[in-house]
Amino acid sequence: MSQYTLYGRSETGSDVVEYLFHEFNIDYNFIHVDEINVKTNQEILRHNPLGRVPMIKLSNGQYMIESMNIVYHLVDKAGQLVPKSNSIERDKFNQFMSFLSSSVYPIILLIYHPDHYTSKNSESDLIRKAEEIINTYLKFIDTSMNKYLCGNYITAADYYLYMLLTWLDEDGYLSGYEKINSFFNKMSKNQTILAVKRIQSEREKK
Numbered sequence: 001m002s003q004y005t006l007y008g009r010s011e012t013g014s015d016v017v018e019y020l021f022h023e024f025n026i027d028y029n030f031i032h033v034d035e036i037n038v039k040t041n042q043e044i045l046r047h048n049p050l051g052r053v054p055m056i057k058l059s060n061g062q063y064m065i066e067s068m069n070i071v072y073h074l075v076d077k078a079g080q081l082v083p084k085s086n087s088i089e090r091d092k093f094n095q096f097m098s099f100l101s102s103s104v105y106p107i108i109l110l111i112y113h114p115d116h117y118t119s120k121n122s123e124s125d126l127i128r129k130a131e132e133i134i135n136t137y138l139k140f141i142d143t144s145m146n147k148y149l150c151g152n153y154i155t156a157a158d159y160y161l162y163m164l165l166t167w168l169d170e171d172g173y174l175s176g177y178e179k180i181n182s183f184f185n186k187m188s189k190n191q192t193i194l195a196v197k198r199i200q201s202e203r204e205k206k
């Protein structure tokens with residue numbers, strides 16, 4: 001039996017969970033949840049009344065939601081892809097994980113799903129404002145990162161950042177950010193990311 005079940009969909013917050021499952025050689029079942037199902041599937045709603053992905057189910061029957069929480073659960077258990085406690089790098093890791101999940105992710109949702117947040121005639125204003133904010137955030141990341149977010153070695157925060165950047169890259173939001181682009185190109189060739197993309201595209205063919 002697989003250790004975990006992941007409820008998700010490619011190109012959503014479940015991507016980072018798949019990257020980490022793959023990094024840590026964790027076997028998992030994947031349950032595809034489309035945009036309608038996420039709000040109507042009774043099993044999801046029973047355990048996550050917010051009707052969102054990602055959600056994971058552990059082998060002991062426990063359910064967990066919130067991408068950052070799931071990342072922390074996995075890295076703590078594996079003791080990998082996370083800087084050691086009480087270090088400057090760990091503080092940086094915590095800072096970027098909270099910034100990415102509580103600031104950047106929600107603003108991306110405003111850009112791509114303005115209808116969830118405002119009425120039809122205000123959508124373009126909301127998108128414009130959200131684009132300004134996302135540029136401020138990208139500039140902050142670009143000026144504060146090194147080779148990776150927490151220094152010169154990769155952590156789970158880099159997988160999280162890469163996931164968010166793939167959403168923004170499709171619409172050209174990354175142009176002009178030198179360090180972000182070089183990070184994005186490097187991560188696009190990362191073996192874990194390539195393997196997960198292969199798994200996702202096989203899954204979509206079925």
Ligand SMILES: N[C@@H](CCC(=O)N[C@@H](CS)C(=O)NCC(=O)O)C(=O)O
Binds near residue numbers: 053
């Ligand atoms: N704060 C949540 C955000 C999750 C989230 O918004 N997921 C999106 C997909 S990327 C979703 O399921 N949206 C469905 C909806 O809100 O209708 C997390 O980090 O897990």
